[in-house]
Amino acid sequence: MKSCVRHLNHRRALLYLFSSILIFCALIRYVTITNDNNIIKSRQIRRQTDTRWRLTEQHGINCVDIYNMDPVALGKSLELRRKAPPIPADKSVVNATLDCGQFLASRGYNVRISEQERDFPLAFSLVVHKDAHMVERLLHAIYAPHNIYCIHYDLKSSSDFTEAIRGLARCLPNVFVASRLEAVQYGGISRLRADLNCLSDLLSSEIRWRYAINLCGQDFPLRSNAELVSELKALKGTNMLETIRPSKLKQQRYTNHFDLKDEQSQYRAFPVKTAQKKQPPPHDIEIFVGSAYFVLSREFVTFVHWSPQVKDFLAWCEDTYSPDEHFWASLIRVPGVPGEIKRSDPDISDLMSRTRLVKWQYLEEKLYPKCTGVHVHSVCIYGAAELRWLLNDGHWFGNKFDLKVDPVVIECLERNLTERHGAKVTPQ
Numbered sequence: 351m352k353s354c355v356r357h358l359n360h361r362r363a364l365l366y367l368f369s370s371i372l373i374f375c376a377l378i379r380y381v382t383i384t385n386d387n388n389i390i391k392s393r394q395i396r397r398q399t400d401t402r403w404r405l406t407e408q409h410g411i412n413c414v415d416i417y418n419m420d421p422v423a424l425g426k427s428l429e430l431r432r433k434a435p436p437i438p439a440d441k442s443v444v445n446a447t448l449d450c451g452q453f454l455a456s457r458g459y460n461v462r463i464s465e466q467e468r469d470f471p472l473a474f475s476l477v478v479h480k481d482a483h484m485v486e487r488l489l490h491a492i493y494a495p496h497n498i499y500c501i502h503y504d505l506k507s508s509s510d511f512t513e514a515i516r517g518l519a520r521c522l523p524n525v526f527v528a529s530r531l532e533a534v535q536y537g538g539i540s541r542l543r544a545d546l547n548c549l550s551d552l553l554s555s556e557i558r559w560r561y562a563i564n565l566c567g568q569d570f571p572l573r574s575n576a577e578l579v580s581e582l583k584a585l586k587g588t589n590m591l592e593t594i595r596p597s598k599l600k601q602q603r604y605t606n607h608f609d610l611k612d613e614q615s616q617y618r619a620f621p622v623k624t625a626q627k628k629q630p631p632p633h634d635i636e637i638f639v640g641s642a643y644f645v646l647s648r649e650f651v652t653f654v655h656w657s658p659q660v661k662d663f664l665a666w667c668e669d670t671y672s673p674d675e676h677f678w679a680s681l682i683r684v685p686g687v688p689g690e691i692k693r694s695d696p697d698i699s700d701l702m703s704r705t706r707l708v709k710w711q712y713l714e715e716k717l718y719p720k721c722t723g724v725h726v727h728s729v730c731i732y733g734a735a736e737l738r739w740l741l742n743d744g745h746w747f748g749n750k751f752d753l754k755v756d757p758v759v760i761e762c763l764e765r766n767l768t769e770r771h772g773a774k775v776t777p778q
């Protein structure tokens with residue numbers, strides 16, 4: 351009897367254990383289903399409000415076909431271009447950022463990053479003045495939660511635009527508006543100051559970023575954040591920018607004093623050459639020319655920020671033409687600077703420095719295929735048939751893109767980057 355009772359107890363215990371396991375399994379299943387539902391739900395929310403891929407989806411354009419230069423897909427993209435679909439107004443970004451929770455969830459800012467990325471934060475300086483919707487898409491394409499982003503908007507920008515940018519900065523904790531803003535004048539020193547303002551703010555950020563990259567509103571990335579990080583690590587502390595010996599023509603930009611002329615209005619000021627000769631640059635700085643765009647190490651940016659020589663050089667640059675195009679290119683050649691490029695070293699052209707892929711009309715069909723978008727001031731605004739070339743050329747960013755010229759190339763780049771990013775990050 352005793353043994354029987356013991357036996358019964360045993361069976362009861364077993365039964366109890368068994369049912370506990372069953373309940374436990376059911377619970378786990380329930381939790382996973384709910385999670386799946388949540389993921390599906392968040393995807394549905396994203397579908398409704400995320401308009402990024404709307405045009406290619408609506409018009410049945412497959413980005414893989416565009417990448418493969420399929421004539422039918424390219425034909426569809428041309429047809430879409432002719433229809434000139436309307437571009438969301440700046441107000442729509444103002445609207446979208448009124449509810450930050452909804453904005454972040456619907457636009458998919460919750461990206462996962464790898465450990466390598468986390469250990470190598472980047473800083474961005476975005477100098478923008480119009481098309482808030484496109485700025486948001488650029489920001490989204492380069493966004494990672496551990497990076498830091500400074501946006502400089504133009505003092506001349508519309509109030510809707512500035513409100514939209516402030517909305518973005520309010521919703522994203524690692525995005526801020528530059529503490530000092532300039533009225534950016536074409537060819538003037540204000541363009542350079544806009545970046546310097548951002549860099550100085552970025553240096554005082556708590557985030558110990560390793561490299562700073564500057565972008566404008568018509569740039570778009572051709573590499574994911576993870577890919578950028580591995581390319582930047584390979585630079586081993588050196589900088590990447592264009593720096594070439596100036597032609598006779600370019601020398602005129604700084605041998606004479608330039609005056610900012612405001613013929614029509616103060617907003618249209620333009621530097622005009624005068625007969626007044628300029629002194630040579632201070633501290634024996636030798637002038638090299640390049641572009642306004644850079645990839646700079648934290649050490650180099652720190653040097654630029656604190657050096658009294660740089661301060662003098664900046665003051666000397668004040669009345670030169672388009673100083674942003676010789677400031678960085680010359681400083682990187684100053685002996686002893688962090689990541690110095692020796693003055694005797696060969697020129698580094700825009701095709702060797704992989705920071706920015708720009709297609710100049712006069713070099714088309716010599717150095718690269720013909721522009722399939724349109725030209726503005728001899729620079730190509732890319733079209734869909736350039737997607738493959740853009741992605742395979744090896745540059746990190748492309749310039750220029752415009753939704754009014756071709757929305758398909760932008761949507762397909764976004765798709766490619768998102769898919770590549772998704773493939774890189776293994777789910778936790």
Ligand SMILES: *[C@@H]1O[C@H](CO)[C@@H](O)[C@H](O)[C@H]1NC(C)=O
Pocket residue numbers: 439441442445
């Ligand atoms: C902004 O939101 C309001 C209310 O949700 C809506 O009525 C309005 O059309 C929106 N404006 C734009 C430009 O999206």
Ligand SMILES: *[C@@H]1O[C@H](CO)[C@@H](O)[C@H](O)[C@H]1NC(C)=O
Pocket residue numbers: 413414417741742765766769770
């Ligand atoms: C994205 O671009 C890469 C080349 O950089 C290419 O190999 C890949 O197939 C593209 N993916 C899609 C989905 O278009």
